[in-house]
Amino acid sequence: MAYPLEIARSQRFSSTKRYTVSLLTIRLVFIFCIASLLFFTPSESNALEPVDKKVSLDECIAIALENASTTKKAENSLRLQGADILRSYGNFLPKISASASYIPYSLSRSYTDLTGSANQTKKIKTKSETIDLTLTTSLNIFNGFRDYASLQAALKREDAGRFSLSRAKQAIVFDVTQAYYQVLLNQEILAITRENLLSTKDQLTLTDRQFQIGLKSMIDLYQQQAEAANSELSVIQAENQLERSRLELLRRLRIDPLTRLTLAPVPKNLFTTLPENIDINALIAAGLEKRPDLKGAELETRAAKWQITQYRGALYPKFDLNFNISTSGTESLSRSIGGDTIDYSYPPLLDQLENLTGYSVVLSMNWAIFDGFQTRYAIEQAKINYLNQRLDYDDLKSDIQIELQQAASEYSAARKSIESAKTNLKAARAAYEGIKRKYDLGAAGFVELSTSRAALFSAMSSLSQATYTLALQKNTLDFATGNVPIY
Numbered sequence: 001m002a003y004p005l006e007i008a009r010s011q012r013f014s015s016t017k018r019y020t021v022s023l024l025t026i027r028l029v030f031i032f033c034i035a036s037l038l039f040f041t042p043s044e045s046n047a048l049e050p051v052d053k054k055v056s057l058d059e060c061i062a063i064a065l066e067n068a069s070t071t072k073k074a075e076n077s078l079r080l081q082g083a084d085i086l087r088s089y090g091n092f093l094p095k096i097s098a099s100a101s102y103i104p105y106s107l108s109r110s111y112t113d114l115t116g117s118a119n120q121t122k123k124i125k126t127k128s129e130t131i132d133l134t135l136t137t138s139l140n141i142f143n144g145f146r147d148y149a150s151l152q153a154a155l156k157r158e159d160a161g162r163f164s165l166s167r168a169k170q171a172i173v174f175d176v177t178q179a180y181y182q183v184l185l186n187q188e189i190l191a192i193t194r195e196n197l198l199s200t201k202d203q204l205t206l207t208d209r210q211f212q213i214g215l216k217s218m219i220d221l222y223q224q225q226a227e228a229a230n231s232e233l234s235v236i237q238a239e240n241q242l243e244r245s246r247l248e249l250l251r252r253l254r255i256d257p258l259t260r261l262t263l264a265p266v267p268k269n270l271f272t273t274l275p276e277n278i279d280i281n282a283l284i285a286a287g288l289e290k291r292p293d294l295k296g297a298e299l300e301t302r303a304a305k306w307q308i309t310q311y312r313g314a315l316y317p318k319f320d321l322n323f324n325i326s327t328s329g330t331e332s333l334s335r336s337i338g339g340d341t342i343d344y345s346y347p348p349l350l351d352q353l354e355n356l357t358g359y360s361v362v363l364s365m366n367w368a369i370f371d372g373f374q375t376r377y378a379i380e381q382a383k384i385n386y387l388n389q390r391l392d393y394d395d396l397k398s399d400i401q402i403e404l405q406q407a408a409s410e411y412s413a414a415r416k417s418i419e420s421a422k423t424n425l426k427a428a429r430a431a432y433e434g435i436k437r438k439y440d441l442g443a444a445g446f447v448e449l450s451t452s453r454a455a456l457f458s459a460m461s462s463l464s465q466a467t468y469t470l471a472l473q474k475n476t477l478d479f480a481t482g483n484v485p486i487y
Contacts (some may be wrong), residue, residue, distance in 0.1 A: 051256065056264040057180050060253060064176045065169055065486075067254035074165040081158040088151040094139040101132045112337070125336040133351065134326040141321055146315025149306045155301035163296035170292065170484040172252075177475045179249040179348070183263055185468040186242040192460045197231040199453070204228045206440070215442060227450055259333040266471075276415060278408045283481060287404050290482035294400060297393040304386040311382045313377040317367035327357040402429040402482045411473040418470060428459035 055063070065071060108126045140147065209226040210216040246261055288294065329352030333344045346352065368375070432452040438444035478484050 010206075018440065019259075051258065051271045052260045052262065054262040054264065055268065057177065060180055060249070060263075060472065060479075061173050061176050063253045063255060064172050068168075068172050068252075069254075070168045071165065071172065074161070074168045078158070078161040078165055081161045082156070084156045085151070085158055088147070088154040091140070091147040091150065094135050094137045096135070098136075099132075099134045101130075103128075103130045105129060115162045122337050126334070128333045129331040130328065131331075131353065132326070132328040134324065137323045141319040142316070143318045144316030146310050146313030149310035149313065153303040153306040153310065156299045156306065160296040160299035160303065163292040163299070166486065167292040167296065167482075169486045170479060170482065173486060174479040175482050176249070176252050177251050178244065178472060180263065181468050181472050181475070183242065183245045183249055183261075184266065185464060186238065187263075188468075189455040190235070190242050190462055190466040192457065192464065193231070193234045196453070196457045197228070197235050200224070200228045201232040203436075223450070227453075231407060238276040278411065278477075280405060280408050282300070283408060283477075284401050284404050286483070287400050287481045288397065291400055292482060294396055294482075295394075297389070297396050301386065301389040301393050304382070304389040306380040308379065308386060311375065311378040312370075314368065314378070317365050320364050320366070322360075322362040322364060325357065325361045327353045329353045329356065400480070407473065407477040407480045411470070411477050414470040414473045417466045418463070421459065421466040425456075425459040425463050428456040
């Protein structure tokens, strides 16, 4: 016989065992879930890894033209202009409308006095089934040339939309080319800073050995260490600048931001085939002839002028020619007067529709003699719009001439700066090599060596910047002229 204490202990042990088993089961399930996350999700993590992509300038331009939202918006606007032209053409065509009604069952009740006495009033109940068909056409004969003016304005706006699309593509080509050259320039600057870092580290190693044998002081060693640290900082800054320019290029391409771009170098003869002298008068004449946005502004101005004619048409009477054809039929007509039912025998419904067809030709005139000055306000609004468009066109024409003069001046300055940069680099390299030999022999101090190295690094960077600045200015000159090729 078990005592109550032993029974309680036995129950407590069994419950503890069940709790341990359930806890072990929960742990196993938890471990299985963790293992599933570790072994079955690498594909998702791999999807977030950067993708390497090597592209050329032409490929970058093609990608940007395909993905840019500005070109898509311009194409959508051009598509809408095409629909507007179709609508304007439709104003010259007759308007056709058709209507039909079918009443399967109609019941009406009324009272009538057949004999003229109130005591003889009888109730009438009528049942019927009817069909009505109507076809109407309307052709405008004259409306003050509003249709013609509307069509001409729509045609001009569509042509302006084409030029706007062309200019939007040119802007994308210009922007991507600028960003592409900037990445290449930053790559060269990074290479120069790394070369400078290697030079300072080699000099640090040499200075440390000279310090060990007593040729250099502790101050020279510390100064060289500081110079090497400063060179490392310059490399870090150049890497950051390069990464920033790559991200800006990715922004313009509208592709996966995690893509790692490797840019193909530009042809070697790119900078040697650029023109030396520029005829500013010929450049301005070419710009005024080729700029798509200037042509678009001119067409927008002409469209605004046609709108004045369109609104003036409301001052004249409007003549329309209308033609109507209609028919109807009635079936199952019965009438009850009092208690008597009268049945009507009608021909078949199709025969009624054929025999009861009616026609009408109407020539109508509508002339708004006074509309509360609404037409006058619309005309004045169109005139003001035309004048504003004309002012915008003149301003754009003047701005183009100024832009071309600025671009030509900056291009000439960039070309001249290359020769100066080459001369500066040659002198800076010779000075650095001479001072470095004197420093190694102890005949020159660290300040002279550091100054000459900084001058050499600045000269190398200046030559790279001047070279790419010339290419950038040539791209700017082409964009200002409207001579940007669209791939």
